[in-house]
Amino acid sequence: MPIATADQNPPAHNTPARELLRRMFDAAIASAQPTLCIPAYLPSPASLGRGRLVVIGAGKASAAMARAVEDHWAGPLSGLVITRYGYGVPCERIEIVEAAHPVPDAAGMAAAQRMLDVVHGLTEDDLVLCLISGGGSSLMPLPAPGLTLEHKQGVNRALLASGATISEMNCVRRHLSAIKGGRLAVACHPARVLTLLISDVPGDDPINIASGPTVGDPTTCQDALDIVRRYGIDLPPEVRAVLETGQGESVKPGDPRLAGNQLQIIAAPQMALEAAACVARDAGYGAYILGDALEGEARDVGKVLAGIALQVAQRGQPVPAPCVLLSGGETTVTVRGKGNGGRNVECLLSMAIALGGNPRIHALAGDTDGVDGQAEIAGALIGPDTLARAHAAGMRPNDCLSNNDGHGFFGALGDAVITGPTLTNVNDFRAILIDASTPA
Numbered sequence: 001m002p003i004a005t006a007d008q009n010p011p012a013h014n015t016p017a018r019e020l021l022r023r024m025f026d027a028a029i030a031s032a033q034p035t036l037c038i039p040a041y042l043p044s045p046a047s048l049g050r051g052r053l054v055v056i057g058a059g060k061a062s063a064a065m066a067r068a069v070e071d072h073w074a075g076p077l078s079g080l081v082i083t084r085y086g087y088g089v090p091c092e093r094i095e096i097v098e099a100a101h102p103v104p105d106a107a108g109m110a111a112a113q114r115m116l117d118v119v120h121g122l123t124e125d126d127l128v129l130c131l132i133s134g135g136g137s138s139l140m141p142l143p144a145p146g147l148t149l150e151h152k153q154g155v156n157r158a159l160l161a162s163g164a165t166i167s168e169m170n171c172v173r174r175h176l177s178a179i180k181g182g183r184l185a186v187a188c189h190p191a192r193v194l195t196l197l198i199s200d201v202p203g204d205d206p207i208n209i210a211s212g213p214t215v216g217d218p219t220t221c222q223d224a225l226d227i228v229r230r231y232g233i234d235l236p237p238e239v240r241a242v243l244e245t246g247q248g249e250s251v252k253p254g255d256p257r258l259a260g261n262q263l264q265i266i267a268a269p270q271m272a273l274e275a276a277a278c279v280a281r282d283a284g285y286g287a288y289i290l291g292d293a294l295e296g297e298a299r300d301v302g303k304v305l306a307g308i309a310l311q312v313a314q315r316g317q318p319v320p321a322p323c324v325l326l327s328g329g330e331t332t333v334t335v336r337g338k339g340n341g342g343r344n345v346e347c348l349l350s351m352a353i354a355l356g357g358n359p360r361i362h363a364l365a366g367d368t369d370g371v372d373g374q375a376e377i378a379g380a381l382i383g384p385d386t387l388a389r390a391h392a393a394g395m396r397p398n399d400c401l402s403n404n405d406g407h408g409f410f411g412a413l414g415d416a417v418i419t420g421p422t423l424t425n426v427n428d429f430r431a432i433l434i435d436a437s438t439p440a
Contacts, residue, residue, distance in 0.1 A: 017433050018381050020283050021364040022417070024276035024324070024431050025378075029368050031275035032198060032267040032424040034061055038068035041196055041264050043127065045075035051125030054191070055079030055094050056115050056184075058140045059133030059210055060369045061198050063089040063096045064423035066131060070094060080118050081131055082111045082139045084371075087421045102374060103156050104141030109149050112142035112179050119184075122191035130184070130193055134200025134369065134425035136210025137170055142179040144248050151239050152176065162231040163334030165295055166201050170211040175224040175248035176239060177211065182251030184213035185258055195263040200369070200427040202293030202329045204268050214261065216253030221246050269293070269328035272368060272426045276326055285433070286323035294329035298343040299401060301331050302350030305363075309351075309432045313360045321360065325432040333373075339405020342373030344428055345380050346406045351432075352382040353397050359384045363432040366417050369425035373407070378419045379429075380410035389413055 030036075045053075055069055056079050063083040070077070070091055079094045084101045099108030119128055141152045155176065159169040174181035185193050193214050201208040206215045221243045228235055228243075235243075242248040251258065269292040277287035290308070294301060309325060311317050331343045348365040355361055366372060366379025390397050393412060400409040410416045 015362070015383065017362040017435065018383060020280070021362060021381060021431050021433055024279045025364055025366055025417070025429055027275045027279045028272035028426070028429050029419070029422045029424060031272050032368065032426045034065040034068040034198070034424065035071070037198070037266040038065055038196065039072045041266055042069065042072055043194065045073065048075065048127055049125060051123065051127055053077040053127050053129060054119060054122065055081065055129045055131065056118060057081040057131030058083070058136035059198070060084045060087050060101070060135040060425045061133035061423060062131050062136070063087055063091070065133065065196065065198070066091050066094040066096065069129065069131070080111065080115050082108060082115070084135055084139065087423065089423065099139045101135045101138040102160060103153055104138045104149065106149060108139050108141050112140040115140070115184070116179065116187050119188045119191070122188060124190040126191040128188045128191050128193045130195040130214050132195055132210045132213065133198040134209065134427065136213070137173050137180065140179050140210070140213065142177060144176050144178050144242050146238055146242060146247070147176060151236060155233070155235065155239060158233045161335040162233060163297065163332050164227060164231050165332055166330050167205070167208045168227045170208045171219045172224045172227055173211045174217055174219070174250050175221050175243055180211035180213050181217040182212065182215055182255065182258065185215070185261055186251055186255070189257040193261040195261070197263060197265045198425060199265050199268040200425045202295050204265055206263055206265070215263065216255055216258055217250035218253055219250070221248050224248070267424065267426055269426045272429065273326045273328050276429070276431060280324040284322070286319060288319050288323060288325055290325055290327040292328040294327050294331070296331055298331035298333050298346040299350035302347040303354045305430065305432060306351045306354035309361050309434055310355065310358060312434050313358055321434040322436040323434055325434070327430045328427055330427050333404060335404055337403030337405060339400065339403040340375060340407040341404035342375055342377070342407050344372045345410055346401065346404060347430070348380050348382055349397060349401050349406045349409055352386045353401065357384050357387050360435045360437065361432065363430070364417065365428065365430045368422060368427060368429050370419040370422040375407045376418070377407055378417045380406070380415050380417055382415065386413065386415070
């Protein structure tokens with residue numbers, strides 16, 4: 001199955017360093033393709049006996065995952081999965097529904113209700129194969145009783161703008177849902193559930209991947225209220241009541257209705273970083289993974305990464321150049337401006353400012369799903385000339401950063417990385433390339 005790659009839109013001012021960064025990004029994306037990851041984890045058709053295989057799921061990679069199941073499953077199957085608009089993949093036996101992300105819509109809500117209908121009335125002989133990837137929280141917006149889609153949309157927008165971490169956002173989402181936080185697995189009972197996950201969250205905790213629809217949830221309504229208070233989010237009375245009364249309590253670990261269920265992470269950020277590291281080493285660069293779960297305010301992470309890169313370039317510490325510093329995870333953006341932002345481009349713009357045009361350092365930051373924030377742009381590239389070209393074009397990088405306008409900044413320079421739908425999602429990807437010093 002072909003995938004879109006960053007090379008479809010090469011940025012202006014291409015250099016060998018930038019070409020290598022794009023090859024690393026492409027390798028990270030390719031390593032997490034469902035067609036490669038799914039087959040090894042499928043059960044044998046013979047293991048079903050007289051039962052049925054029902055396939056369900058949600059996320060930006062779920063349609064590609066469903067297609068991989070169809071391509072490698074010899075027996076009968078049926079089902080329904082929900083993916084982002086534009087991320088659909090043709091399937092013959094599994095219905096594919098497209099819905100909105102990151103703010104949910106009516107199509108996603110209707111499909112989530114239908115998913116519960118699909119698994120209703122199964123028996124202990126049946127097996128539910130649940131395909132979950134990042135984005136599933138927004139794509140399965142089934143409100144808890146007493147709430148509406150508009151309530152979910154409003155809370156989602158507030159969370160996205162608040163600076164909350166993905167685990168904090170998903171804690172709130174789970175407690176306002178009729179399908180997340182283990183509730184989908186309960187709806188499948190007494191059928192067995194095998195969940196295959198493509199992780200897009202720091203730490204790969206299954207409860208945070210699409211808000212854990214088939215996983216017992218140790219967090220509580222009180223935890224969700226604490227998060228809402230921490231970020232000053234104003235909840236409508238109906239939403240607050242669901243949390244304060246405990247009506248939104250999720251399914252807990254150890255619930256007997258979850259007994260016998262299995263889950264397996266089939267692709268994760270660490271795997272993508274390792275694939276990129278191989279590309280760097282093949283090109284003659286040392287490759288060092290700083291971490292696959294870096295979190296924090298995007299502009300602060302950008303400053304820290306710039307500081308590490310400058311230490312390498314100027315002092316050869318903690319590793320010598322030439323090298324590539326790789327990292328993953330998910331930063332956050334507290335929205336204060338009105339620009340066309342995105343956490344990866346905000347991190348990268350902050351990094352560029354802190355690097356000050358160092359002649360030996362290039363970098364790429366992007367989201368492996370091809371969408372950074374709400375823009376159909378994966379990320380961007382920077383090099384030694386980024387600030388100079390911005391100033392020549394009449395832009396003020398610090399003003400763009402203050403306005404959360406990373407996409408506007410890099411778009412004007414022609415340095416955006418556009419992949420189109422990648423059909424997978426293993427979170428953010430950052431690579432900083434530091435060349436060897438030029439002989440005097």
